Amino acid sequence: METKTRLLTAADIAKIIEMPDVLKAVETAFREYGLGKTIMPSKLYLELKQYNGDFRAMPAYVEKNAGVKWVSVFPDNPQKGLPTVMAMLILNNPETGFPLAIMDATQITSYRTGAAGGVAAKYLARPESKTLGLIGAGVQARTQLLALINYFQFERIYVWSMRKEDIDSFRASFKDLPIEGASIEKAAGCDIICTTTPARAFIVKREWIKDGAHINAIGADAPGKQELDPKILNNAKVVVDDIAQARHSGEINVAVKHGLFSESNIYSTLGEIVTGAKKGRLGNEITVFDSTGLAIQDIATARMLLEAARQKGVGHDFDVVG
Amino acid sequence: METKTRLLTAADIAKIIEMPDVLKAVETAFREYGLGKTIMPSKLYLELKQYNGDFRAMPAYVEKNAGVKWVSVFPDNPQKGLPTVMAMLILNNPETGFPLAIMDATQITSYRTGAAGGVAAKYLARPESKTLGLIGAGVQARTQLLALINYFQFERIYVWSMRKEDIDSFRASFKDLPIEGASIEKAAGCDIICTTTPARAFIVKREWIKDGAHINAIGADAPGKQELDPKILNNAKVVVDDIAQARHSGEINVAVKHGLFSESNIYSTLGEIVTGAKKGRLGNEITVFDSTGLAIQDIATARMLLEAARQKGVGHDFDVVG
Numbered sequence: 001m002e003t004k005t006r007l008l009t010a011a012d013i014a015k016i017i018e019m020p021d022v023l024k025a026v027e028t029a030f031r032e033y034g035l036g037k038t039i040m041p042s043k044l045y046l047e048l049k050q051y052n053g054d055f056r057a058m059p060a061y062v063e064k065n066a067g068v069k070w071v072s073v074f075p076d077n078p079q080k081g082l083p084t085v086m087a088m089l090i091l092n093n094p095e096t097g098f099p100l101a102i103m104d105a106t107q108i109t110s111y112r113t114g115a116a117g118g119v120a121a122k123y124l125a126r127p128e129s130k131t132l133g134l135i136g137a138g139v140q141a142r143t144q145l146l147a148l149i150n151y152f153q154f155e156r157i158y159v160w161s162m163r164k165e166d167i168d169s170f171r172a173s174f175k176d177l178p179i180e181g182a183s184i185e186k187a188a189g190c191d192i193i194c195t196t197t198p199a200r201a202f203i204v205k206r207e208w209i210k211d212g213a214h215i216n217a218i219g220a221d222a223p224g225k226q227e228l229d230p231k232i233l234n235n236a237k238v239v240v241d242d243i244a245q246a247r248h249s250g251e252i253n254v255a256v257k258h259g260l261f262s263e264s265n266i267y268s269t270l271g272e273i274v275t276g277a278k279k280g281r282l283g284n285e286i287t288v289f290d291s292t293g294l295a296i297q298d299i300a301t302a303r304m305l306l307e308a309a310r311q312k313g314v315g316h317d318f319d320v321v322g
Numbered sequence: 323m324e325t326k327t328r329l330l331t332a333a334d335i336a337k338i339i340e341m342p343d344v345l346k347a348v349e350t351a352f353r354e355y356g357l358g359k360t361i362m363p364s365k366l367y368l369e370l371k372q373y374n375g376d377f378r379a380m381p382a383y384v385e386k387n388a389g390v391k392w393v394s395v396f397p398d399n400p401q402k403g404l405p406t407v408m409a410m411l412i413l414n415n416p417e418t419g420f421p422l423a424i425m426d427a428t429q430i431t432s433y434r435t436g437a438a439g440g441v442a443a444k445y446l447a448r449p450e451s452k453t454l455g456l457i458g459a460g461v462q463a464r465t466q467l468l469a470l471i472n473y474f475q476f477e478r479i480y481v482w483s484m485r486k487e488d489i490d491s492f493r494a495s496f497k498d499l500p501i502e503g504a505s506i507e508k509a510a511g512c513d514i515i516c517t518t519t520p521a522r523a524f525i526v527k528r529e530w531i532k533d534g535a536h537i538n539a540i541g542a543d544a545p546g547k548q549e550l551d552p553k554i555l556n557n558a559k560v561v562v563d564d565i566a567q568a569r570h571s572g573e574i575n576v577a578v579k580h581g582l583f584s585e586s587n588i589y590s591t592l593g594e595i596v597t598g599a600k601k602g603r604l605g606n607e608i609t610v611f612d613s614t615g616l617a618i619q620d621i622a623t624a625r626m627l628l629e630a631a632r633q634k635g636v637g638h639d640f641d642v643v644g
Contacts, residue, residue: 007329007424009640044366046381048388051417057379057390059368066370068379070390070412072419086419086643090392090410095373097394097408102329102424104643318331321408321426 002093004317006306008103012315016308017107019114019146022301026115027122027274029062029300030241034271038062038296042244052076060295065303066094069105069295085109091302099321101306105298108305112297114143116241116270117194117216120289122151123273123280124239125192125214130155133187135204135227136196137161137170140218144194145174158182158190162197184208195219195227206231212284217251218291227251228288230260236286237267245292252290324415326639328628330425334637338630339429341436341468344623348437349444349596351384351622352563356593360384360618364566374398382617387625388416391427391617407431413624421643423628427620430627434619436465438563438592439516439538442611444473445595445602446561447514447536452477455509457526457549458518459483459492462540466516467496480504480512484519506530517541517549528553534606539573540613549573550610552582558608559589567614574612 032038039061046055053074060067071087078084087105092098121129132154134141138161145157157179161167167181187193188208194216195204206229209215215236219227233255240246247256247263255261268278270289281287309315354360361383368377375396382389393409400406409427414420443451454476456463460483467479479501483489489503509515510530516538517526528551531537537558541549555577562568569578569585577583590600592611603609631637 007640007642009642011641039368039370041366041368044363044379044381046361046363046383046388046390048361048383048416053416053419055381055388055390055414055419057366057381057392059366059377059379059392061368061370066368066377068368068377068390068392070379070381070392072414074417074419077418080418082418082420086421088412088421088424088643090412092377092394094370094375095396096399096402096404097375097377097396098404099408099410102410102642106643318329319333320329320331320424321410321428 002098002100005099005320006101006309006315006317008101008305008309008315010104010106012309013104013107013305016305016312016314017111019111020150021304021308022111022115023118023147023150025300025304026112026297027119029296030119030271030274032062033296034269034275034277040295058295058298060299061094062296062300064094065091065299067091067299067302069298071105071109089298089302091299091306101302103302103305108298108301110139110143112301113140113218113291113293114147116291116297117144117218117289118147118150119274120216120239120270121148121192121214124287124289126212126281129191131190132157133190133193134159135184135187135193136219137166138196140196141170141194142173144196144216144218148192152192154178158187160184160187197227198225199227200224202226202229204228204232206235209286211286214287216289216291220249220251220253221292222249223253226254230255232286233261233288236288238265238288238290239267239270239273240290241270241292241294243269246290250290250292324420324422327421327642328423328631328637328639330423330627330631330637332426332428334631335426335429335627338627338634338636339433341433342472343626343630344433344437345440345469345472347622347626348434348619349441351618352441352593352596354384355618356591356597356599362617380617380620382621383416384618384622386416387413387621389413389621389624391620393427393431411620411624413621413628423624424642425624425627430620430623432461432465434623435462435540435613435615436469438613438619439466439540439611440469440472441596442538442561442592443470443514443536446609446611448534448603451513453512454479455512455515456481457506457509457515458541459488460518462518463492463516464495466518466538466540470514474514476500480509482506482509519549520547521549522546524548524551526550526554528557531608533608536609538611538613542571542573542575543614544571545575548576552577554608555583555610558610560587560610560612561589561592561595562612563592563614563616565591568612572612572614
């Protein structure tokens with residue numbers, strides 16, 4: 001019986017979070033989801049229009065772990081020296097409700113999103129993929145790359161961003177990798193493409209995408225957001241993390257709303273691919289993974305981190321509840 | 323600009339929580355609610371039927387404070403030496419989302435529930451009320467009493483419980499007050515009555531209630547729970563904390579479901595009484611306050627506690643998010 005709650009700060013998480021571990025936790029979460037063994041109510045929004053921001057409560061149960069992520073999204077924050085997205089997570093024992101840990105979930109959010117892209121590409125991209133195109137060069141592009149290099153040997157990584165300084169700082173973060181700045185067209189012509197921008201009108205054209213390409217569509221995470229020409233969706237095998245979330249706020253949401261893509265054309269969830277219930281890539285087709293981010297990814301990652309923290313003596317224990 | 327998150331453990335909260343402060347915070351929360359200035363989405367449930375328990379995410383915005391309470395309810399816990407209800411709360415700056423504090427919310431939950439009963443009685447009970455009947459003698463009965471003694475001079479306090487040992491321990495906790503064990507009928511015959519049991523069929527009969535009585539109906543907090551004879555509701559001025567929550571899980575839920583009480587017979591919310599938009603007690607009528615517990619009560623109380631903790635140097639600051 002636990003009696004202490006472990007606090008893991010941002011610095012604690014930074015010490016122990018490793019992408020290979022997150023990939024394993026997230027792949028297991030998608031497998032459990034595909035097997036129908038997870039419980040995940042729809043995200044609950046607290047919208048503060050007067051402050052141009054919102055909070056989301058994301059509860060889930062996966063693999064004998066329960067908890068909630070409480071994440072805020074305030075787009076004006078960078079002007080105030082704060083990140084747009086900040087998150088905390090409470091992890092509980094599902095048998096009693098006892099809170100096992102409270103932790104920073106800002107890094108968890110970016111790592112688990114990268115890991116979803118990694119798992120999707122593992123099952124959907126051609127194994128011999130040699131070129132990677134990153135459209136957008138922020139935090140999400142970094143974690144996509146961190147995940148993908150666990151499965152692919154890239155000969156060339158092309159990065160496009162609206163801001164040249166972002167490309168420079170991106171290259172500086174990965175000195176050992178063959179990264180170069182490129183046009184959006186060149187980045188979109190790669191074997192694997194990751195789109196991680198906040199675009200609200202599509203920026204990736206159909207004719208730039210070659211046969212056999214795999215796209216991780218990461219940026220769209222709210223109604224009205226879109227990065228890909230709807231023609232790409234209609235010419236591709238489209239896999240989503242969760243159908244309801246994808247329809248509401250994923251890459252497909254704008255195309256569905258305008259009648260340019262039908263929900264019935266979704267091929268499967270990533271969970272169904274991971275379990276083998278649905279086949280992954282066939283031949284030279286184009287594949288798209290529409291990622292919205294699931295609470296089960298957060299909870300599974302948090303559990304893995306708590307185990308790592310206990311093994312390595314990281315964090316502090318408190319009698320938080322009484 | 324804040325850069326630290328304060329952790330307040332159960333022991334920290336115990337040092338600083340005082341009912342008069344909670345009463346003030348909760349009364350303000352109800353006033354803001356009555357003025358339509360709060361934002362409070364419906365509670366989100368994560369139900370774990372396999373473990374006979376559930377979690378509830380309760381987010382709210384009130385008086386420039388935002389946050390979420392994450393509360394678990396596991397009825398089998400006492401057999402394992404753990405409380406049925408445990409809760410944690412994250413308090414955020416609503417302008418940026420920055421997490422100002424993480425705190426134990428188990429005590430907050432019982433104090434703010436007591437405070438709601440106190441505020442309700444302040445506006446609805448006869449000021450000259452001299453006798454108090456407590457039906458149920460657990461944590462909720464204690465905080466009802468702690469709140470009510472701020473407004474009333476009781477000459478006699480009658481406590482009824484299924485378990486005699488609960489009455490003894492209740493009396494021992496309040497040695498200076500004129501408390502005695504009594505039959506449920508005698509407790510129900512007082513000027514103010516607080517029902518705090520987990521009953522699922524009514525235990526308080528209409529004929530026991532005298533004219534001019536005020537009842538705080540606290541126990542019913544889930545579909546199927548009920549403490550009062552529906553005839554009492556039909557002979558009384560019924561005030562609720564929130565109409566949607568009361569219909570779903572408050573004292574009225576069973577009577578409404580069986581057609582024994584109509585939602586249209588609800589007189590008002592407590593917020594409307596506190597603002598003066600609706601009159602409180604008139605003459606010798608019976609009044610009932612149906613309390614389900616609102617997230618705004620938690621968030622307002624948490625804000626007050628964070629201020630108290632800062633003033634008194636209680637708790638510890640961390641760089642939780644990064």
